[in-house]
Amino acid sequence: MAANENRRDQKNTRFVPLLRIAFRWSMTRRKTAHQTGLRFAAIGIAAGIVALIVVMSVMNGFQRQYIDSLLETTSFHIRIKAENSHVPALSQSLRQNPLVRSVTPFVETNLLAEGPENHQSVLRLMWVGPQDLASDAGFCRALHLSPALAEEGLESGILLGSEAARLLGAYEGIKITMRGALVSPDEGIQQYETDAPVSRLFRSGYYELDAGLAIVSREKIANLSLAPAPTVLGVKLKNPEQADALVAALSHEEGIESIESWRDYNRSFFSALRTEKIVMFLLVSIIFAVVAINIHYSMRRTIARKARDLAILSAFGTSQRSISTIFMFEGLIVGIVGAALGIVVGIPIAQNVDRIINGAIALLDGIMSLLYRMGIAKSIPDLRLFSPTVFYTEGIPSRIFTSDISLIAAFAVIFPAIAVYLAYRRFRNASPLEVLRSE
């Protein structure tokens, strides 16, 4: 009989009544310290979410900017080292593959470049055919060059990163000399040298590329007495996520010496980015931990104050499980309200973070100008957040990922619920009769 009753009891532990009670306790019209505490907790969670969304979006923005620049230029989605005799056939076959967006054969070497006033810098030199480069629209876009300009520039000289040009003291029309060396077991160290005028400067926005990349026509290799390195096929896909599948499919093709996807090629860089993101997420999540601790202590006070009500519910047959569920719901309500508020406010801020900061700076700038004109301020300071004299960025990029928002929201909802549950756990073994007697 008792077993049957227990089964019926579990069936009767319906969530809706418990949720209603939790809602009433949280949202009672009477202004109570408990309710005020919950409101502040929800606002705290919302503030934490806004901070996390904005920080993560800006971090994603910077990371995606670098990743996109890398994938569209030196990394490609797939890099295939092929025997020179198989390069034309492989290129042809890959271009006909429906997954492939472009195929760019190139030779890659590191060289010591020297500018007109003997300034030297190490450059990563890509030897690419002008037409091949022009047909890779993504590559041209990453360099902020049109395909026509890129092709024309490559036919008449070197495409050089703007920061590399600055380091070498070079500019458009100025000839630079590049020297490299090959180590051969038979011949020993052999030097080679080539020179060409700078035909175009590019600025990708990614400092490593702008300071270290130069592109020269692949036809110039014919002028050298020896080939500086084997040919690589840079393959870009319509969907980069299919890279690993295509690598697996191509790995046994004839003529391929080695093949790797963008994930393998950039493994250490992406690991560093991922670590950076996780650490930042954990650091900013401390906000939730602080809010959860606040909620925990606030709920402990509340539960102590509500001990009589809990004893009454217990005396009328409400199980301890149901009572703990009521408090869990209270925590969830706080978390959900805070999360919803944080998402509604955080996403627009993250989307417009550059405009908001520039607007704020413009406003401050205006105020400072006014103060200067009125003779109150002695000078107008440079208020730009990323001054070009210090930072290599023109604006604050931002990318919002649904997965990040979902994870942040889940944290925001789960933390208070756990905090509330732990607060209740201290009181669950209290005897209702003892509580009522003490009243």
Place this chain on the structure above:
Amino acid sequence: MNEPIIECRDLIKTFSSGAEVLHILDHADFSLEKGKICTILGPSGSGKSTFLAILGSLERFDSGSVRVDGYELQTLQEKSLSVFRRKVVGFVFQFHFLLGDFSALENVALPGYMAGLPRADAWKRATQLLDLVGLRNRAHHYPSQLSGGERQRVAIARALINEPPIVLADEPTGNLDAASSEELRSLLQRLPEAAKTTLVLVTHDSELATIGDTSFLLKGGHFECIR
């Protein structure tokens, strides 16, 4: 004689106070028929409230057997005791113990709603019960807006929401003035018939004790039938 709805045999309950052991119930026997009013009297500290708490499963006992409406309380675990409290007994305490954040109607309806009654049914039944205790017009008032007697009547209505076969009332008029006590006495007297329940009433009030079909005196850990 009808089957007893409450039957206690050889009931022992002790409290320890340092080295001293107080025998509140000492091999006590008690039995009550369904539909009756039973009043329990006794001096302060004699264990009347403790006995009521044992009948309502709010207090455990040391040994003996307690059978209430077919439930053997000594065999039940905490989960089953919750079910027992929900289905078998309704409590009325000396202090009303209403939930301050809820209106009179909600206070009455809530135990029913929590027990699995559909919301509309719980609210309908709560309204009927407030009608029974003469407080229908005060249904949407909060406890702080009610007088002491009204709060206690709301507490009686709340005790009846799950149609319990037994109502346990512990000094229900203890905090009330004479007029309110009289109103409550009248209400309690017609409760078994109106709500089809059995009433066990612990009181010091000799006037209130007269409403019982049977009366017991609890003294020295034993029940003595005095009427």
